[in-house]
Amino acid sequence: MSLLRVGVLGCASIAWRRMLPALTRHPDVTVVALASRAPEKAARFAARFGGEAVTGYDRLLARGDLDAVYVPLPAARHADWVERALEADLHVLAEKPLATTAKEAEHLVSLAAGRGLTLVENFMFRCHSQHATVREVAAAGTIGTVRSLTAEFTIPAPPPDDMRYDPRAGGGALLDIGVYPIRTALDFLGEDSEAAGATLNIDARLRVDVGGSALLTGPAGRTAQLTFGMRHGYRSRYELTGSEGRITVLWAYTPPAGHAPVIRIESGNGVEERVLPPDDQFAAVVSRFVARVREGVPSDLEGPAILAQARLVDRIRERAVLLPEPGPR
Secondary structure (H helix, E strand, O other): OOOEEEEEEOOOHHHHHHHHHHHHHOOOEEEEEEEEOOHHHHHHHHHHHOOEEEEOHHHHHOOOOOOEEEEOOOHHHHHHHHHHHHHOOOEEEEEOOOOOOHHHHHHHHHHHHHOOOOEEEEOHHHHOHHHHHHHHHHHOOOOOOEEEEEEEEEOOOOOOOOHHHOHHHOOOHHHHHHHHHHHHHHHHHOOOOEEEEEEEEEEOOOOEEEEEEEEEEOHHHOEEEEEEEOOOOOEEEEEEEEOOEEEEEOOOOOOOOOOOOEEEEEEOOEEEEEEOOOOOHHHHHHHHHHHHHHHOOOOOOOOHHHHHHHHHHHHHHHHEEEEEOOOOO
16 A cells, blocks of 8 residues: 655644654654755755745645644644645645634535544644543443543643734634543533633733633533633643543643653542553554554544534634733733
């Protein structure tokens, strides 16, 4: 079987640090070309990862030697370039969020389905095996009936020139960081979860949200309390509480590939800190993308999952009380 020929639209940090190493290590993938608006950046990426350096995204899409593209552009540019890639009959793996609004996401999902193409949103943490273990433990009734979820993802302040501070690029904590705990809530409460209330802390000078919270409700009275932000101490965990115990994931969203994750299980049988095998969530998402393109293996990173995420983000944004950023950075 021939290799899946991939082009890269954009030379972002996440591509350099995580996704291109994962793509180039996959035995069934070859990176053919990497595009940037800056020739020197494309050349630097090509020198490290192979493939041809291309100046301009249109030039990459016009090539006839690609099967798929990976899109790590700023969030506000996803909708346009993902649409163009699909119209060029290319499968797409796009960084999260796929789009900044539910309307954009609905259009892209519909376009991909209509053309018989794969469109995957890169929520790589969902591919880590520790979350499958949590689902198995919860489904076995170890903590009784699931009642609620708390999830937190916060990071220290990025550099002042970081695109997450740029509203024109689709920046802000909700779209870049809040989507992780929101996706976690959808996974455990259900795709029909609703926003009961939310807050967003706004930096008045930058006109962008730098943190926030949300209260969600799900079927059968389940609730989720979410916290996210990018001017905070680092926190990356969630806790699933049931009628007879709880499960805590201690490093939920950014565990390194060599890290052996630990989940804490409290139940009527006592407390267990279960050490799990290391896993590489970036390699896993590439494998899922390849399997979907090549073999049609269904993925929970496409279609309905994309739409549920985008719609809930819209509702959180609509319901949010806007608060001033509390204090100096």
